[in-house]
Amino acid sequence: MNTERITEKLNILADAAKYDVSCASSGSKRKNENKGLGNASNGICHSYTEDGRCVSLLKILLTNHCIYDCAYCVSRKSNDIKRAAFTVQEVVDLTINFYRRNYIEGLFLSSGIFKDVDYTMERLVLIAKKLRTENNFNGYIHLKSIPGASDELMREAGLYADRLSVNLEMPTEEGLKLLAPDKNRQDMINPMQFLKNEIIQRTEEKKLFKKAPLFAPAGQSTQVIIGATPENDQQVLQSANYFYQNFNLKRVYYSGYVPVLADKRLPGLNTAVPMVRENRLYQADWLMRFYGFNVNEIVNNQQPLLDLDIDPKLSWAIRNMHSFPIDINKADLQLILRVPGIGMLSAQKIVSARKFGNLNWEQLKKIGVAINRAKYFITCKSNEFERRDLSGTSIKQFILAESKSKYLKNVPAQLSFF
């Protein structure tokens, strides 16, 4: 092995892949039944980068040669950068050796498009196939589907990969047209549609025949870049909601645009990465998927933007003071989940614990409720007189005054890049 050459390739091709934010390694159910190597079930973050993102998979491009010229992408054709390409065997060896040392949960493989779409997709599938069939590898494999790849290749990919994803890149078609003139939104939607149908069909088969092969057991996901084009949060979340509803996506990832290229269609190179906005979008995404919120409750024509200084749940609550306060000892789980400062686990604990007797503030605190936020929206067993006549705006002021936002500290750090 030529260590120097492989190190250089790894550096180039990991660097080029890092803007793809998907890192999930969970949701699969691949077992190690053949006394082989690895399994894929519970997600594990093996390390964290200095920017605090999880490192779960060996995330690389097969090559950063690309025939496309998308404005937001470092690997675009017209960008003058070092190019490299792995051989199939090199990717296999790296994956296996990293996995055996417990560095990673598996492989996340994407690629620039060389020659043509199917030729590229074929190489990606070949690597997955080699890992599964020649190396008895049962670890997690996430393959990027190249937009426009043939159904036949997509089907084969699904047989070897745990998760497949097609990046929508921009939240709307207009955004995509502006920045990626070579790409066509329909080319991204077609494979999603194909995968959705295939996954449903295979799941049915699996119910009937236990031995039916796994097909993309961790489902499909997608990614949109935010802050590169002018879409507002309402458009971003509406679009995410549409794809959750219609394509059974497991995840939509929001990637704050990191200015890497000078282009008059893009934000300037000195623009800060919209990290707070990205965080708020993920919080809103969680509210839609786990907390029973409808997308229109979070963003709508009156409220097209997410608050940056407070999280979307608190923001919703202070706009809807007529729904509060709720009695923690009587209210349904669904309502308790809507209280700012109460998470999924605390809500479940409350519902279990109150069967033994009404809960007071002290007990709620021990259970894990953030009382400083929740106290404005709930009542519980208490002898003290508690005011409940505050307006939404004053509650917001109170909460902001006593909490040190973790983002306020970040502001100077961001400014220093200017």
Next chain:
Amino acid sequence: MTILFYDGTFEGLLSAVFEIYERKLMQVKLQKGEWYNSALFAEVLKITTSEVNANRVLKGLRQRLSPAAVQRLYIAHMAEMENEEITLIGYIRYVFDTPKNIEDDYGNKYVIRLSEIIRMVRREKHRMEAFVRFKKLKDETYYATIEPDFNVLPLLIKHFKNRYADQKWIIYDIKRNYGLYYNLHDTQYMVLDFSTMNKPGDIIAAFTEDEGIYQHLWKNYFNSVNIPARKNTRLHVRHIPKRYWRHLTEKI
């Protein structure tokens, strides 16, 4: 107040519970270790671990709790957290003194504390599943050292045995000086005698030739995936507290 000394085993703890009920003790404190007579104003009692008594208590617990809750008690004890015997004893007394199953009564201080302990232990177990870094030895065994906050090695068996079924491996807890060895068929506990091992150079010589290369590649990979424009050290350190760094190849 009666101070009970026991041998630190789970059977010992259950035997102590038996004595508490047998002697109708009210205020008790359970301590691990040898009996010593320094307590001025307290009664002192040495608990003799008895399998028969322990089993009677265990049977009672099984009748009143779900199997998962009994398991949680066992795990919480095995973790060897300082001064948590008081929680375990309080929990068990609450179980026996209440007619119905109390395991979900999170308003009770012992129940909520046990759930906190379990959460801490589970997190440590999960961290070890993530932060173990194997190094390949010349005899094809993959070797890793860990220093977990709590005693979680026994909880790691299932995960690593399922995952690395086709390679020999050792995970060694250097804080508690015992390890786990998988020989391609079964796992067994082991103790290494480090005093017979020589200079650090000998240890490096024990690794395969490509071990250094893959460590080098992994460090390079770790640096390449960082996005400097997003640097957030607070978040980084919250995810990987510094005490774990010395066993992480990419952080050394």
